[in-house]
Amino acid sequence: MKKITLILTALLISTFMLVACSEDKDETKESDNNVVNEENNDGKDNEKVEKGDDSKNNDDDSGKSTSEITTEDQLDLTLGDTGKFDTTLGTYEVTLTSAKLLGSEYEGIKSQLDGFILFDIKVKNTSNVDLEIDDILVSLEVTDNPDGSGFGDASAAFDSVEGLTGTLKPDEELSGQFITEVYDADKYYFRTLSGIVEGGGSNQVIWTILADEAK
Missing domain, CATH: 2.60.40.1240 (Immunoglobulin-like)
Structure with a gap:
């Protein structure tokens, strides 16, 4: 009887540890995915900002009244x-x-x-x-x-x-x-x-x- 109780206890402990490990892996994977997503989002946001700055600079340049010298000496x-x-x-x-x-x-x-x-x-x-x-x-x-x-x-x-x-x-x-x-x-x-x-x-x-x- 004692042996059966010990075996059952060992099985319960093993099952608990397996479930805990699985949850840790899922949490780690989810955390890693969040980090990757944040990095990707940051990259996209930075790209948008850079594009926005470039667009702004281009707009500024297009608004300048440049004067090209075309008359001969x-x-x-x-x-x-x-x-x-x-x-x-x-x-x-x-x-x-x-x-x-x-x-x-x-x-x-x-x-x-x-x-x-x-x-x-x-x-x-x-x-x-x-x-x-x-x-x-x-x-x-x-x-x-x-x-x-x-x-x-x-x-x-x-x-x-x-x-x-x-x-x-x-x-x-x-x-x-x-x-x-x-x-x-x-x-x-x-x-x-x-x-x-x-x-x-x-x-x-x-x-x-x-x-x-x-x-």
């Missing part, structure tokens, strides 16, 4: 010619109507170089956006060395010089003067700053003015 303009500028600001035209060398002193101001040169110019806005005259003027320079740097407008320093300022509406044009210091030379170049051209901000436009034409 004009390197051989002379007095009286009109240069066409294609820039990241917009498009415009500049006509150089006259040039005059003023000597080493003008209105009581002495040149730190050899003298001054004064240009009469006309600027026309050919784009469909407003353009600031100051932005146009700071992109222009005069030099006697085509491979060197030049000098910008100093019209604000002189009372009698009719400097250009203000805002140009589309199709609007304005006439005024541009003055700067120069070295003594046989010819001068009125042009777009080379740094702006090299940076892709504008096509290059150059007028060549002989010293004899500016007397």
